[in-house]
Amino acid sequence: MYGDGICDLGNDKSSATWAFDDTNYSNTESSSRYDTFEQYCQFLNCFDETTQFQIHINTKPLSHTRIHLDIQAFETVSEELKQCVNEYNEFMHRRFISDSTYIQEKYVTVTVEESDYNLSQRRLGRIGIEKLALLHKLGCKTKMLDKPQRLTLLREIYRPDDLSEISYEQMIKSGVCDKDLIAPYSMDTSHDDYIKLGDYYTQTLFLTDFPSDITDSLIKDITTLDKRLLLTINVLPQNPGAAIKEVKDRLKSLDREKEDSLSRQVKMGIVDPKPPRDLKDVITGTENFLNDLKARNEKMFLANILIFVSAKSLEEMDSIVEAVEDKVAKSGCTIKPFTFAQEEGLDSVVPLGRNDTFIRRTFTTSSLAAFIPFNVVEIVHPGGLCYGRNKLSHNIILMDRKRYINAHGFYFGASGSGKTTGAELEMWECFFRTNDDMIIIDPEGGFTKLVNLLGGQVIEVSNAAKTRFNPFDINEYYGGEEDPNPIPFKSDFIISLIEVTLNYRDGIDPVARSVIDRCVRQVYQNYMKNPCEENIPTFLDFFTLLKEQPEPEAKYLASSLEIFIEGSLNIFAGKSNVNIHNRLICFNTKNLGKQLQVMGMSIIQDFCWNLISKNQALHKNTWLWNDEVHLSLRNQQTAEWLTNSWKRGRKYGLIATGMTQEVRDAARSEAGQAMIANSEFIMLYRQKKTEIESISQLMGLSEQQISDLQLCESGVGLFKAGNSIVEFNNRLDDHMKLFQYIQSDIKNKNTRPGDAVAG
Structure with missing residues (x-):
């Protein structure tokens, strides 16, 4: 395997693997699903007979990843904060790190045949630019895996419990590289229908007995089982001209078989001979297949669908297979294990770009596209902040806003929807998972308790305050x-x-x-x-x-x-008498007199720019949360500062967030509209009916999503990240100590301990 991730398979064949993001499919309206289906058909059709490719969906427990959710508090912090951190870690373990929490990763592996590495590299590079661009149109970002990343992916199959880092530095230090890094500690192939890799019993299954009209939810049903499994679709495109000739030859053979059947019936004295029903159905299906290849934008593919399961006992492996069988049976299909061919099955299911199995079935473009790999958008960025659980897939949401072109954003939500609490949890996560500086502009004084808990600096800006700025x-x-x-x-x-x-x-x-x-x-x-x-x-x-x-x-x-x-x-x-060097600063302007409001906000904004520009030179990010942002948008100067910050902030390392109840509060002015246009992160909590039109124009939501936004509970909603829309549930148990510092609604004091509340 070369450094760029290209793998030499022998016989002049080389392969490369790309990771791709999921996109919303199962949760969209029928018209949107149809558009996605058609675009996926275009993606399948873009490959010719000189390439073969695999689609992989890897489902694995979160506990078997290198994602770390625990947060650490310094020894010098207060006992109160230590208790909050410990309770929060326990909450995260209960909710996400148990073996019942799974995540999915999706990949495409392409194999080409060229005489040397340089030719393979150029060709695979063109495929990555030209053909995988069709996935980009679906909203699926792609990234080619380099050598350490591809070896890590393969090791997850051969050595699931080995979570150590694979890097060039480690290879140099240990002297161990490539196959030795990923090979199982032992391999027992003495059994007919399974292989033992180290401590794991593994079995490769193939999908068969397809009905004539298969549902497009089959792949989703299998891969959302919350079981450790790898599903691979092996695809070999066929030459269109050769495919039509092959089908015509098949029809001629069937016609001869039909004539032979009729002739035998006549000899037997049957007055009205008829071909067997099964033969007639096969002929009709083959004729339709030929018409599709001729008249429609259909190509022919040889393909198979393989499923790899692994477990630490035979009983557990069998239970996973039974669960898969139940899902497959509902779609009218069956699954079978490879017998005396488990090694070939294993080689064909892993993301290497090989298909050594004897199982291959003929598909048209649309019939193959029925095994569509999309479900709902999943956002699991290593090192990202936790935004709760995906409401549809129940997987964790870990998002790194810095990955997006414009990391700025907004929180919108009616009173009591959990908007402020959600923003405070983002601040909590940011404080412990980054070393970035954080600024909060707090017109209502609602963030003071949390900032004091974290050891931040609260600057009360008012006539009566002793703080000076x-x-x-x-x-x-x-x-x-x-x-x-x-x-x-x-x-x-x-x-x-x-x-x-x-x-x-x-x-x-x-x-x-x-x-x-x-x-x-x-x-x-x-x-x-x-x-x-x-x-x-x-x-x-x-x-x-x-x-x-x-x-x-x-x-x-x-x-x-x-x-x-x-x-x-x-x-x-006078001179400032506050610790402006604290990495967490909150400006509490609740008691700022009316005559000083505009002046005070202008000075606060100037301080923010002071810190932002300084941090840029230090290659450090600055987070800014501006609560009740519509108040600053009412004044021309403070609104202009916000607009410029939203436009220019990206290159200064600024991650700015505005918070207000209604979208129209922010969108009422040109400045607010410009800020929304420069925001790739928009968090929506429960909305009033009067706001739905504004929301729909802003986000392009489906009727179901609009309905859910009007009825959702506190702490539940959806957010837009880049071009993706994700439905989330970020509720917190109110018996946790942390809840006392982030609750914003006095009515919550009447909830019973253990109730789920907005988070």
């Missing part, structure tokens, strides 16, 4: 990539801040603008000579300089700003 805070990265000099950007912010604070509806006049810019440049002179915290100026320093300027406009500005610097609204006049 300096709008002149700056760092050398403030200008971002555009300009290494941060002062022009800070000057622009101070001009805008004074403009909104003093309510200049038509904008500050040019003279006043120049005066402010001059004072900003002068007040930062010491800082620019020696950039350190001690040299960062304050609003009071700026005010002192402003009063010294000779222009009348300066005198007017100074008089207007006096209340905010030396008067009763001077909360932003």
Whole structure:
């Protein structure tokens, strides 16, 4: 096997394997399923007779993956937090890490025949770009497996309990590579119908006795059994011209058989001879098959469907086989084990690109497409945050928002739907599973308890608060990539801040603008000579300089700003006295006076940009949650900042999230519409009937999904991630200590211990 994952199979054959994402199929309306079916037919038809391919669906227990759900608390944290962490880990184990929780992974393996590696590499590369692009149209992202990834996949079959990492570093250190890394510790092939690989009893089965009209849910029924199994569809496309000739020859043979049957009946004295019913049905089916190949966009394939099961005892293996038999029987099919050919079956079911079995059946494109591998979108990103359980497949949802082009998002949900609690659980997960900085803008004061529990810094922004926050805070990265000099950007912010604070509806006049810019440049002179915290100026320093300027406009500005610097609204006049270096900061603006709301929000947003630009230079991500985001969208300046952050934030490592009850609250303004357009993550909880039209336009939901959104329980809903829509259940038990810190509805205090509540 080469480093790029291409495997030399011998006899000039090479193969490569791609992982592909699932897409919504079984939970969509009939028209959508038809479109998906037709596009999958196009995918099958794009392969010619010079290639063969396999479709794999690998179902395995979550406990046998390298996904780690436990979170760790530092020894220095409070006992209260340690208790919350321990209870949360126990909850995750009960819910997800038991042997009853399974995940699915889907792959396609393509085999080509070329004389050397370079030719195989080029051809497989073209297949990955051209043919697998048809899966992209279905919403299925694909990724070619490299050598360590492909070896890991094969080892899951040969050595299921070996979860150690396969990497080039490990190969170099151990001197063990390729086959030695994945070969079973022992292999017993002395039995007729099963093989023992190490401690596991394994059996390869094949699907047979297909009915003329098979349901498209068969593959889903088998692979959602929550049993350890690997299902493989081996496909060998046939040359269209040769296929038609072969079917015609078959028809001629059947016609001769029919004539022979009629002739025998005449000799026996039968007055009205008729062909046997079975023969007549075969002829009719073959004629229809030929017509499909000639008139419709159908090709002919030789294919088989193999199922590989494994268990630690013969009894358990037999029970899995019985469960598969029950599912298959409902579709009118049967399964049989390979007898005296289990080794060939094993070689043909694993993702290597070989088909050494004698079982091959003829299919048209549409009949083969009935074994469609799609079910519902599954999102299981290693290292991702947990967003509960997939409501349809019951599998865990682990999502890494950083994987998407725009990681920004929104939480929408009616009051009591679990929206805020869901966002708090995302914060909890983010705190323990990443090292990123986190900022929360909290107009209602609802996140204070959780932030204090986590040891974060709550900054109460109000006239009565003792905390002080300096709008002149700056760092050398403030200008971002555009300009290494941060002062022009800070000057622009101070001009805008004074403009909104003093309510200049038509904008500050040019003279006043120049005066402010001059004072900003002068007040930062010491800082620019020696950039350190001690040299960062304050609003009071700026005010002192402003009063010294000779222009009348300066005198007017100074008089207007006096209340905010030396008067009763001077909360932003001095140096910051809070720990702004804490990785979790929450701005509580619940008690911020009306006269300071716009000014305060502008300063908070500037602080956010200060941190975002600094973290970009440090190659660090910044998460921002803005609750009641519609309040910031009402003011032009704060709305513009949000819009720019949503548009530019990706290259600065920003992951921004807005929260509000109704979609129309955010979509009412052009700024909100632009933010939604630049968000690939949208979380929807229970919605009012009046919001359904807005939701439907935003997400393109089915009638069933729309109905579910109006009736779903608290903590249940659906979300959009990229082009995928996933229905989720993220409810938490209220007896957990953590619930006391994330509950937002006072009515929840009346629930009984052990009740499931929004999470």
